[in-house]
Amino acid sequence: MKIRPVYHWRPDRVRNHIRLCFLAFWISARLGAEWVEKGFTEEVPKVLRRLQSIRLVQLYTKGKPVTWLLSRIPTALNPLLQKLDLLPLFDHP
Structure with a gap:
């Protein structure tokens, strides 16, 4: 799993940062799987960027x-x- 640089020093903050990254990954993968079932193949991050408006x-x-x-x-x-x-x-x- 690719996680951007972590600028936290306390162990609890590092763990929570990794938890948030994993949660974001899981939500993205889940959305992608549901969209593929509907026949939609566009990448999740690109779609979410379009919906940000x-x-x-x-x-x-x-x-x-x-x-x-x-x-x-x-x-x-x-x-x-x-x-x-x-x-x-x-x-x-």
């Missing part, structure tokens, strides 16, 4: 949270969301 932000007024807002989803992402069966998540306001 979708944002969920909290609107504040006078320092207090008012509501959550979802950014406008680029129409170019609709085919991708359709292939991954994620489009229903964004159908309802």
Whole structure:
């Protein structure tokens, strides 16, 4: 498993860094396996980079949270969301 340089000195922090890297690897592998079952073969990191343009932000007024807002989803992402069966998540306001 390839893990980028670790700049932690305490053993517990090193272990937790490795745990997080493994968790990210496991989630990526799981997504990839599920997407292959659906016939989608694009690499997981590339797809996630494309989906990063979708944002969920909290609107504040006078320092207090008012509501959550979802950014406008680029129409170019609709085919991708359709292939991954994620489009229903964004159908309802």
